[in-house]
Amino acid sequence: MGLIKVNNSRCKSCYICVNTCPKGLIKKSNKTNRLGDYLVEFDDKNNECVACAMCAKRCPDLAIEVYK
Amino acid sequence: MQAVFSTPKSMKEDFKFTFCPGCDHGIAVRLVAELIDELNLKENTICSTCVGCSVFLYDFLNIDCVEAPHGRACASATGVKRTNPEKFVFTYQGDGDFASIGFAESMHTAIRGENISAICINNTTFGMTGGQLGPTTLMGQVTTTSPFGRNKEYYGYPVKIAEQIALCDGTAFSARVALDTIPHINQAKQALKKAFEVQLKGLGFGFVEILSSCPTNWHMTPEEAHEWVKNSMIPEFPLGTFKDLTEVGVNK
Amino acid sequence: MSSEKVLIKGNYAIAQAAINAGCQCYFGYPITPQTEIGEYLSAEMPKLGRGYVSAESELAAINMVVGAAATGAKVMTSSSSCAVALMQEALSYACSDEVPVVVVNVMRAGPGLGYVYPAQGDYNQAVYGGGNGDYKIIVLAPATVQECIDYTYKAFYLARKYRNPVILLADGLLGQMMEPACFGENPYPEVDVSSWALTGAKGRDGKAIYSCARDEKAHIQKIHDLFKKFEIITENETSYEEFETEDAEIILTAFGSMTRNIKAAIRVLREKGVKAGGFRPITLSPFPTKRISELAADGKDFVVVEMNMGQMFKDVKYAVEGKSNVSLVNRPCGEWLSVEEIVSSVEKILNKKEGAYASCI
Ligand SMILES: Cc1ncc(C[n+]2csc(CCOP(=O)(O)OP(=O)(O)O)c2C)c(N)n1
Ligand code: SF4
Ligand code: SF4
Ligand code: SF4
Ligand SMILES: [Mg+2]
Secondary structure, eight states, rough: OEEEOOTTTTTOOOOHHHHTTTTTOEEEEEEEEEOOEEEEEEEOOOOOOOOHHHHHHTTTOEEEEEEE | OOEEEOOOTTTTOOOHHHHHOOOOOOHHHHHHHHHHHHTTTTTGEEEEEEEEEETHHHHHHEEEEEOOOOHHHHHHHHHHHHTTTTTTEEEEHHHHHHIIIIIHHHHHHHHHTOSSSEEEEEEEEETTTSSEEEETTTTOOOTTTTTTOOOOHOOOOOHHHHHHHTTTTEEEEEEEESSSSHHHHHHHHHHHHHHHHHHTTTTTTEEEEEEEEOOHTTTTTTTHHHHHIIIIIISSSSSSEEHHHHHHHHOO | OOSSEEEEEEHHHEEEHHHTTOOOOEEEEEOOOSHHHHHHHHHHHHTTTTTEOSSSSSSHHHHHHHHHHHTTTTTEEEEOOOHHGGGEEEEHHHHHHTOOOOEEEEOOOTTOOOOTOOOOOHHHHHHSSSSSSSSSOEEEOOOSSHHHHHHHHHHHHHHHHTTTOEEEEEEEEHHOOOEEEEEEHHHHHHHOOOTTTOOOSSOOOOOOOOOSSSSSHHHHHHHHHHHHHHHHHHHHOOEEEEESTOOEEEEEETTTHHHHHHHHHHHHHTTTOOOEEEEEEEEEESHHHHHHHHHHHHTTTEEEESSSHHHHHHHHEEEEEEESOEEEESSSSSSOHHHHHHHHHHHHHHTTTSSOOOEEE
């Protein structure tokens, strides 16, 4: 059982994490950052996140923290 | 719940990366920061920074830094190390900085076997100035100053930096890594660790060339850029370790 | 060693004085007429457990010096004219970085390779700098081997006191000549560099030494601060020598080893009944503008004698501001202007009674 927190002030909406999570738990959200890009959100209704940290390791902006 | 992945302690609390979205510079800086934490180097480090997209490195890392002019980071680091042999000294440079304008300084620092570590971010272009042809631009690659692609008649050939550095007698470790996949990111960290450790053991020049994406100047999405690293860069710039004195013993 | 007189070459005197001043590491690349400085230090520094780096170029050498100086280390490089040209970029950085860099330039001829004839053609290069942007360097010009020693001590002190690069501007004549000189003790106190030197972020946040401020406003402020600092340097450190200016009607002005020849020319002119005096800036930067202006206001004319095409000449003119006549006696390089040449040129100028240009071929 895992959980991630996205730091919206660091996220630059590159969507690498969206494409990385093997369980598809990170999605584009409706919220935008100050540049007007859509931020991402963690959506894990079924508690699928295994805290593998693959999303965080590929995030170039250190915007993801992973908890277990 | 416990954090299993968080920001390295040696990053500045309020750092704001000045890199473009999806740029691999950010991953490379994180790996450096993690190693500074893991090897407990923060209080003993002096970094020579470069001119390029990573020019503001000293705003990201909470360590002592001295800014070198474009290309001169290895010379600056030599000065730091020779007068402070007990300090951990490293450079973080672009491919243009390390292998074009500063190649003489870089090579001679390796040849002298300066006991420092150097990191070169190879993104096949002068990123900061808007994507011109540089020393590592691939044959056929279109840039703003090679609009018809790199050809040997006008531009000559790209340089294989890690192999060249490995040829220097003073080099203790030289490797090329990439950041396009998680296994490659893990390998990159191992290589950086070795390049740091050879300095800590006093074996000589430690070097890592990191194949990195530049989505902005390549006009690609971050994922396309990583595909391009895999399909176009790695075949030309093979990953691997080209010299490792920890495996074969100390240079005589 | 301290109080005894030794017969020593200028280059060796500079090298030994650097050691006495506490230079921890020397970085350099050979070029005539100053190669002996590096040769001497390559032999002496290892004996003292200090550093010597045979740099691959002057470009590398000066950047090594800047890197080392950023950690508070006392370091130097030495070179000559066309090779000091390669250091200009880093000197611009070093001024903005505020790191204490010491550079010795034992001048040869220019432009270009310029061969090894003696010359004073790097006045502009040193005083105005060949790097980009607004910056100022402290420039000391010795006239004797003794002064090579004294001003080497001073260069290390001023560089650290003001966190500003210092150039010791000697010439091939001084570098190669032997004279009796005395090393004495380095008269200057240690300067505490702990507030800014990079030592590793132990028990504190990381700090950085860099040349460009983050935004336009901060950068403008930084340049103003650097110039305010140089005003203080000008106030405290401007240094010059005057001889027989009191009753003088015409003042011969020279820097560096040409000072020796104007001193002799003044004696000859005085014997001939000409009321000649001498003025010699020791700090070429800061330049003794104020004092020259005062002398000009007293109606005294100036004759600038130098081995270049009139580089210091224009600074004297600027200081005089039309209050009196300023003439130039010069040769671009090669054989030093002799006392006889200077005397006859001054006489020609006096006969014409107006500003003249008496170039000696
Ligand atoms: C002496 C000098 N020449 C040129 C420049 C302009 N310049 C700044 S960064 C840069 C290229 C940087 O490319 P690289 O080192 O590959 O780093 P990247 O931005 O790609 O990370 C250039 C040419 C400069 N600052 N100084
Ligand atoms: S930690 Fe793993 S499973 Fe959880 S969101 Fe990130 S990539 Fe997906
Ligand atoms: S990888 Fe990082 S920066 Fe990119 S979208 Fe995800 S959280 Fe944002
Ligand atoms: S220009 Fe390229 S290398 Fe520079 S920050 Fe942007 S993506 Fe990264
Ligand atoms: Mg680049």
